[in-house]
Amino acid sequence: MLSFTFGGKNSFQDFGIFVASRPHIPSPERRVTYIDVPGMDSRLRRDEGTYGDITLSVECSFLGDPVPKISAVKGWLLGAGEADLTFSHIPGRKYRAQVVNSIDFEIVLKITSHFVILFNCQPFQYATDNAPIVVTDGSGYVLSNPGTVKSLPNIKITGSGAGALTVNGGNVSFSNIDGTVTLDSTIQETYQDTGTSLISKNSTKIGNYSVLLPGDNAISFSGGITSLEITPNWRWL
Template structure:
């Protein structure tokens, strides 16, 4: 039986919602701008290398022989108060969307104890790994495998002191006057410490990304170890 987890609850187990069919899973639209230049064949293209959000529609139905109106109230409360949450479908339990319900849900009563309704989720462009496990890296030159289909934006904890140079593939990042630990968060493009203090002034270079396949992580300087949260992504 098809179901989905959202906002920490399961559609079937918690609300006895039935899903009519597996929802369509569209790919995100890539942002490519075109400029028409008079006297020139074709268009000039500018690829932003970013993607639009996607929309998923799930056709649902619910039955309640006791009090259907109360159950509908519970479902609406669950879907709307969850805000932006993880969305996991039973047919792909190892991957998740980051989604939010965006439609005014129209419950259509088709029988006395039976209602049908669509749920429309606005999702960030990618699917993410449900298990986002922290990797411990104890030596420079470690190979990191990204099994995803697009670049991931990891979070790295660098433990060390003084001036440090970190290299991920061909991208080099330099840090000045590190004290014990520095956190490099590529997802939010920020560098800070455990207390949340901004350390962007100590960093030079682009925030690292992990390409699909093999990635080599190297460093120089007084580094004890590194920890990496990969944030794997799929189209």
């Protein structure tokens, strides 16, 4: 029996809801702008290299009497906001999703136990196992990206003073490492996590935020850097 997990709760185990049929998984649309130029054949293309969100339509049914569970289900689905979404038939992958349809669950479910949930999802599937990878050899490390698109890693750097990180030939230098500093490519920020607050370290960094391409990625570091802790954030279309 197919089910899904959203916001830390499983549809079947917690609410008796099962997925009636496997949802269609659409491909995200790549953001490309086309410009007509007088006197020029074809059109100019401006490829942003990014993708739009996708919508998953999930047909569900209740096992047993749904009426006592309606309020709890609405609170779960609509109250979770944007959260991790996994399906039992897609192991090892997750979406970042939010329920967006304004369906009145209470009215519908008093008539029938069949209903549809619309999830607005970020364009990629992510790995459910996103454990950090520790690198202590600064002379050279190869990290293989199993995904189909580049990933935006979170790299926690340990060391002191000045140092440099190199990923696939791209250098990022740091002028004043004091214990640890985090290079977060997802939000394009550099900061130090004290455990109670985040302190901006953008002014200590020179260079572009690192990305991990599909396949092998060469990583090295030098200077005052002693180790890396890489949370890879693998992604698939």
